[in-house]
Amino acid sequence: MGIKDLRVKGGRLRATIEELARIGGTAGGGMHRLTLTEEDRQARDRFVHWLRELGLEITIDEMGNIFGKRQGRNPQRAMVLSGSHLDTQPKGGRFDGILGVTGALEALRTIHENRIETERTIAIVNWTDEEGTRFAPAMLGSGVWAGHFDRDWAYSRADVSGIRFGEALEKIGYRGKAPARKWPVHAYYEYHIEQGPVLEKVGKRIGVPRGILGITWSDAYVEGEANQAGPTPMNARRDALVAAAEMIIRVNELPAEMGGDLVATVGEIQNSPNSRNIIPDRVRFTVDIRSWDDSFRNRATEAIKKEFIQISQKRGCPVKMETIWEISHTEFDSNLVGRVEKTASQLGHSNYSMVSGAGHDAAYVCRVAPTAMIFVPSIGGRSHVEVETTRWEDCEAGANVLLHCLLQSANE
Numbered sequence: 001m002g003i004k005d006l007r008v009k010g011g012r013l014r015a016t017i018e019e020l021a022r023i024g025g026t027a028g029g030g031m032h033r034l035t036l037t038e039e040d041r042q043a044r045d046r047f048v049h050w051l052r053e054l055g056l057e058i059t060i061d062e063m064g065n066i067f068g069k070r071q072g073r074n075p076q077r078a079m080v081l082s083g084s085h086l087d088t089q090p091k092g093g094r095f096d097g098i099l100g101v102t103g104a105l106e107a108l109r110t111i112h113e114n115r116i117e118t119e120r121t122i123a124i125v126n127w128t129d130e131e132g133t134r135f136a137p138a139m140l141g142s143g144v145w146a147g148h149f150d151r152d153w154a155y156s157r158a159d160v161s162g163i164r165f166g167e168a169l170e171k172i173g174y175r176g177k178a179p180a181r182k183w184p185v186h187a188y189y190e191y192h193i194e195q196g197p198v199l200e201k202v203g204k205r206i207g208v209p210r211g212i213l214g215i216t217w218s219d220a221y222v223e224g225e226a227n228q229a230g231p232t233p234m235n236a237r238r239d240a241l242v243a244a245a246e247m248i249i250r251v252n253e254l255p256a257e258m259g260g261d262l263v264a265t266v267g268e269i270q271n272s273p274n275s276r277n278i279i280p281d282r283v284r285f286t287v288d289i290r291s292w293d294d295s296f297r298n299r300a301t302e303a304i305k306k307e308f309i310q311i312s313q314k315r316g317c318p319v320k321m322e323t324i325w326e327i328s329h330t331e332f333d334s335n336l337v338g339r340v341e342k343t344a345s346q347l348g349h350s351n352y353s354m355v356s357g358a359g360h361d362a363a364y365v366c367r368v369a370p371t372a373m374i375f376v377p378s379i380g381g382r383s384h385v386e387v388e389t390t391r392w393e394d395c396e397a398g399a400n401v402l403l404h405c406l407l408q409s410a411n412e
């Protein structure tokens, strides 16, 4: 059997995904495995166990990123890297991130059991805190590794209960010793579910993203005056929640007004004191704005800020809006993108050039190493939800594309 005939074992990939789905699995069939929690620790332990089974050299860095390396004939040459993340959204899905880690693991298992030697070392990675739900911003692990964020700043990020990233990392025992610092990478491939409706709509099996939309994350803080819900007349109120509600509606309306590919979302809100018979005096909510066009995205963020100020003045509720994270759009390496496309075709899979609306660790890795991604369809275009799913045949097909991209990059 020639190297071209090598194929992953779809059943084994499925069993691996299903095993991970039991760690933090929800009654609704999804996943609740927020970064650096006990569930995350258990999933990491499982991953490390699988890396050990393959005899890989394991490195855990000071951000908790976990790497498993399989030596090539020429270990001094830049290595080939692939992976994604094992953390999930609250009530998220079984595939987001997990397919990229288990797909890379399955590719390495296939290479290993067929005793294939490669020129370059191949490594797989589980990046810490891709989702940014518990500790914002997203992609903290890959962002520090790529030199975009400072490690101590990342350690200082706090969750809603005030626990810091550094403490949580220490607590689950995954603060490694290796510096979280980039090293030469010849090619990075991230395999992922599409998380949107495009592939299903065009009826293609493999998505070949050219890049990723730029993202701005902001936090808005609205202040009002708390008072009794009964005796306080309607015209004597400064209701922070009502002001926030009007702001949130404007966030939702803005993309239709500005046009283009703009999307804008308010997904998280805290209301204080959060009692049915107290007029709220403090509200915090998040704003997520995305577009391929960075200046357009910046204009949209500015427009939202202006609108918030107008609403705040009208309602006597001061507002503060802080942009906590921004990443410009990402353009993947054209050679690697071409390779993904060609490999998919050679394996007989229909494919489609597209853009990723979701953020990925590939966005930071792409800033320091040639990078590409491989997508497979999300049924019904649903993701970040418990019903998120992808056909097992598609999972297998994408893993084969990954396998052959890895082999080509590792042998050149």
Ligand code: GLV
Pocket (backbone or CB within 6 Å): 130, 131, 138, 357, 358, 359, 360
């Ligand atoms: C990551 O999951 C994102 O797109 O927000």
Ligand code: MN
Pocket (backbone or CB within 6 Å): 085, 096, 097, 130, 192, 359, 360
């Ligand atoms: Mn993901």
Ligand code: MN
Pocket (backbone or CB within 6 Å): 089, 096, 131, 384
């Ligand atoms: Mn996600």
